Amino acid sequence: MRNVVLIFLFSAIALWGNAQTYTTEEGLATFYSNKFHGRKTSSGEVYRKTKLTAAHPNLPFGTEVKVTNIDNGKSVIVRINDRCSPRRIAIDLSKAAAAKIDMIGAGMKMVRIEVVTDSIKQSYLAQEINTDSTGADSTATLSPNLVSSERNFSVQVASVATLKNANRLTSHLTSTYNVVSDHKKVKTRRGRSLYKVLVGAFSSRDEASTFLSLLKKTYPTAFIIPFK
Incomplete structure (x- = not known):
């Protein structure tokens, strides 16, 4: 039992360290299908397509990130409240967030993701x-x-x-x-x-x-x- 507890603690510390050093990344963004509206996210919150939220593979829930569409330079700030698989995409945006950076028509876009600071x-x-x-x-x-x-x-x-x-x-x-x-x-x-x-x-x-x-x-x- 003690070994299990120690493994859990070391894993939590490693995840926390990754979150602290994360600053920016580039990758593919998609957005939620309408069918997910009203369903629970991994954080326990209910997904609302009109809210500026997103799913990310590992950033802590509640983290705010700035997502910029590399093609047109348009940006949106979203709050992470769900998880997505890192194998295919970097971030999965709410429909409102995707609309704000003009990616609805394309369905998938290369974006830059930055953890929000005061500046x-x-x-x-x-x-x-x-x-x-x-x-x-x-x-x-x-x-x-x-x-x-x-x-x-x-x-x-x-x-x-x-x-x-x-x-x-x-x-x-x-x-x-x-x-x-x-x-x-x-x-x-x-x-x-x-x-x-x-x-x-x-x-x-x-x-x-x-x-x-x-x-x-x-x-x-x-x-x-x-x-x-």
């Missing part, structure tokens, strides 16, 4: 801001009765490194969604300044959730924040 996420968000690819969301507006003068909740779209990018994103959000957007300066633990970009004023979490579902089509990492 990668900031660069990705800056690219999202600068790229005029808002699609249907470019004309989306909120119903006047959804936005409240009582601001109990808002939606944080991003944390950006410069005031210039914060102002640019704030202006873009205001014109795109016809709601008030602003930003606030915060200090990180290392003393650096970041600008949190916020959009909308909602009296209840349900109202904020309604807007968040609209916003996530273009800004998948957005989330609700309460005001005390």
Whole structure:
């Protein structure tokens, strides 16, 4: 019994070490068939084709990776919540993630996979801001009765490194969604300044959730924040 336990521990340490040293790789990407929608993944979560998730052979569940279509340079950040076989593909994307990098028609594409760091996420968000690819969301507006003068909740779209990018994103959000957007300066633990970009004023979490579902089509990492 002791030998079994030791083997298990050494295996776990080896897997953990591989996860820590992993940075980037290139390989084939596919995406889930519609038949998997609603089924459980290896992590126990239910697969939803509208969510930005993916299956990977060995990265820990919950790891965020940036996946770039090598043919067109388009990228998406996904969260690993499932497993796939390493024999054939490097990553299996949700249908929403595959659509975001324009690989639905091809079915399979060579991609670059990078574990997300703070700098990668900031660069990705800056690219999202600068790229005029808002699609249907470019004309989306909120119903006047959804936005409240009582601001109990808002939606944080991003944390950006410069005031210039914060102002640019704030202006873009205001014109795109016809709601008030602003930003606030915060200090990180290392003393650096970041600008949190916020959009909308909602009296209840349900109202904020309604807007968040609209916003996530273009800004998948957005989330609700309460005001005390």
